[in-house]
Amino acid sequence: MRDRVTAVTGAAGGIGAATVAALVSAGRPVAALDIDQDGLRALCGDLQERRPNEAHTVQAHTVDIRDRAAVEAALDKVEAGLGPVTGLVNVAGVLRPSPVVSTTDDDWAATFAVNTTGVFVACRAAARRMAERGQGAIVTVGSNAGGVPRTGMAAYAASKAAAAHFTRCLGLELAPHGVRCNIVSPGSTDTPMLRALGAGDVVEGDLASFRTGIPLGRVADPRDVAEAVLFLLSEKARHITMHELYVDGGAALRA
Template identity: 40%
Template sequence: MSGDFTGRRILVTGSARGIGRASVERFLAGGARVACLDRDEAALAALARRDELYPIVADLADAGSVRDAVDRAADVLGGLDGIVNSAGIDLECPIEAMEDEQWQHLMAVNLTGPMLVCRQAVPHLRAAGQGSIVNVSSGAGLQPLRHRTAYGASKAGLQMFSKALAIEAADYGVRVNIVCPGAVDTELFRGSLPSSDPEPALQAVRDRYALARIADPDEIAAVIAFLTSRDASYITGATIAVDGGRTFH
């Protein structure tokens, strides 16, 4: 069963909110022990206290912070069997208005950060054998959106990084897959909407989707959990759009 994670040791970034948090809940419900990485210490503290949950404050834009956090996660869990890179930030901005620092920070979090996590985690996954990495990209990495040149580039880059890593990691039995969500009802998504009258913007988003609705975070977490599970043991290098049909609609 894809919901059985008994004895599994999983690290999730961006775990205090949204898709990351929903993934943590799925793993815990399945019997896993989970290291929750996030830079928001207050949000991590708000997670329900459970013996199987280990909050770790880390900044994905800081290589030293990532290195220490991944090693600490492996230490407290006694190893690592799975990685989920869910942390990410958005930037909606015309290219002429974009500052160098905005581009650099977004790439640091959305692309370099997952690379740093994977690089530090691979020795632990190799030691465990038959590990799994799931990197959360975006439908915007498959089909572009206006004023999101940096965001789309970071997410498309994450997909190719993951595919190349899947070839390399297969040598020691570690699978690497990519999930590309569409619009998901998270704080990050809501923050991109006009604060005064969000409904027209929401309807414009819905109109881009065959299913004509916005996803719940748990719908994305369900696919992440499946790819992390033993039921997906013959899947690697796959990019799965979990986007209500936007990329073909």
């Protein structure tokens, strides 16, 4: 995986930051993209402290993934500074929990703008470059909520389902160009988003909200998700595309 440049959106925290750290550990140059400038500084500072010999392979770019021009400009800078982008990981996401009848137009639009349109914007920019070169891998971080109904999360679940199916369609189009597209769908993961949600005991589940527990008996660590992402980016997964890998401890009870 060395010398293969990967762009990661939503890189400043949670699963995004864990993915950046895992890529750096694998010796892969990384472009860390996020709207949170302070979070990017903290990420780079932490990497510099823990991996001083490898942190120079990380470029931080403050960018709003909803902004097509900003994303294109960021990838141009990445390729000028680090080299051709051969990997993209879509992690950026927002969650505004609410029952459907209480969901505002702004909640719905904002959720789709980041979770779905942002994936489209980033993928389109990266896919053009990868297809021209005949190689690359894209991984979209979805959610098991995209395949299992959740109360109070309709906008989030629908946006993640849309992003996942978009990624499969993109994978079909890019397969002749040697570019693979896959989805990693986590369940409850120990991130600021989950803590802010205050979801109760997700391990045991909640009958009142029709939510099963987690058969493996623990909430995921962001590194669990990051390792799945790395696998799908790597040559070990060279014959896998348009696949959705659930990393949720069995919570979705998928066959």
